[in-house]
Amino acid sequence: MSLVRRRLLSTAAAVAAARGPPPVRVALTDSAGRGVFATRPIATGEVLHSAQPLVTHPSRSLFHEVSAPPLAPPPPNQGFIFATNGVNCISDWSPQVCYRCLKRKAGKGDDSRGDCYFCSDACREHAEGFHGIQKKVDWSLLDDHCSSRGLKYPYMVRRLACMVISGDVGADCLDILQPAQLHQGTLIEMEEEFELLKSTFRKAGFQEELTTFLTKQWYINILARIRVNAFRIELVASSYEDLLSSAVASVTCDASVGNAVYMLPSFYNHDCDPNTHIVWLENADAKLKTLRDIDEGEELRICYIDTSMDVNARQKILTEGFGFQCRCQRCLSGD
Numbered sequence: 001m002s003l004v005r006r007r008l009l010s011t012a013a014a015v016a017a018a019r020g021p022p023p024v025r026v027a028l029t030d031s032a033g034r035g036v037f038a039t040r041p042i043a044t045g046e047v048l049h050s051a052q053p054l055v056t057h058p059s060r061s062l063f064h065e066v067s068a069p070p071l072a073p074p075p076p077n078q079g080f081i082f083a084t085n086g087v088n089c090i091s092d093w094s095p096q097v098c099y100r101c102l103k104r105k106a107g108k109g110d111d112s113r114g115d116c117y118f119c120s121d122a123c124r125e126h127a128e129g130f131h132g133i134q135k136k137v138d139w140s141l142l143d144d145h146c147s148s149r150g151l152k153y154p155y156m157v158r159r160l161a162c163m164v165i166s167g168d169v170g171a172d173c174l175d176i177l178q179p180a181q182l183h184q185g186t187l188i189e190m191e192e193e194f195e196l197l198k199s200t201f202r203k204a205g206f207q208e209e210l211t212t213f214l215t216k217q218w219y220i221n222i223l224a225r226i227r228v229n230a231f232r233i234e235l236v237a238s239s240y241e242d243l244l245s246s247a248v249a250s251v252t253c254d255a256s257v258g259n260a261v262y263m264l265p266s267f268y269n270h271d272c273d274p275n276t277h278i279v280w281l282e283n284a285d286a287k288l289k290t291l292r293d294i295d296e297g298e299e300l301r302i303c304y305i306d307t308s309m310d311v312n313a314r315q316k317i318l319t320e321g322f323g324f325q326c327r328c329q330r331c332l333s334g335d
């Protein structure tokens with residue numbers, strides 16, 4: 001591990017120790033598996049704890065060229081490039097968010113055109129392991145597969161695979177999280193994605209020993225956990241200038257900057273009338289905040305969906321999208 005990274009980690013540990021442990025613990029609930037409970041009374045608006053992501057990935061439109069056929073020959077100062085689906089487009093695109101922490105790029109005109117953008121030396125250094133592996137491989141087949149089907153999670157599995165190969169994390173790093181229940185059709189799609197990922201590494205000449213963890217079962221286990229536990233990240237501006245630029249950016253692109261998986265936040269159950277929410281300020285570091293006063297021993301719950309819908313719509317989304325039937329008080333009362 002590099003000196004800078006070791007220093008960063010020890011600083012983060014020192015800050016965490018100074019603040020003390022979070023006022024929450026994970027324990028079994030009556031109806032929703034494990035959940036997060038308050039270990040003392042907590043006031044409205046208190047930040048319970050922060051969490052750094054285990055793995056992130058930017059939204060496709062923010063890290064990848066969206067191709068369009070050229071209407072006219074390009075001006076002399078702009079080059080033609082081939083987009084991954086083989087359609088010519090003009091290369092005036094550059095990545096919009098940090099490839100690691102998902103912070104939005106502040107202004108135009110830096111030198112990250114056509115490549116990954118990192119917002120700081122710390123992010124660049126943190127990403128060195130997985131990005132070093134990823135750069136050695138031609139991903140065009142996987143890109144084509146994901147773009148034609150609108151898939152985002154295979155990119156997170158790819159990043160995790162690169163993190164395992166580089167030694168950043170163990171192959172079992174997400175095993176503790178609850179997996180989604182998968183239908184036969186989904187399993188078949190996942191097998192296809194797995195074959196693509198495995199053969200891409202093989203074609204790039206990776207030694208078999210480095211990728212022995214990469215089995216069909218590993219792929220399915222990881223993706224099943226990402227499906228239930230990944231958060232869609234929408235940044236809240238930390239200043240008035242940021243607020244204006246994110247509002248402008250969200251007019252033309254998806255408001256979400258990407259997805260991330262965390263450890264402790266993954267144990268928060270859903271409620272259609274939540275007492276806690278997650279806030280992302282300028283990057284993928286999550287802050288868990290209370291929405292009302294909490295008693296000691298009360299379960300802390302967030303909401304996974306838009307709760308302004310009626311009970312039938314909410315149940316449909318939670319059943320079909322997340323694979324569980326909501327048993328929160330609001331749903332049980334039919335509201």
Ligand SMILES: C[S@@+](CC[C@H](N)C(=O)[O-])C[C@H]1O[C@@H](n2cnc3c(N)ncnc32)[C@H](O)[C@@H]1O
Nearest residue numbers: 032033034178266267268269270324326327328
């Ligand atoms: C992100 S995990 C939350 C932690 C999980 N309970 C555990 O033991 O790891 C989401 C899963 O928790 C359960 N769950 C969360 N909220 C629920 C609710 N309102 N009603 C029923 N089950 C819920 C479902 O099984 C869901 O797939």
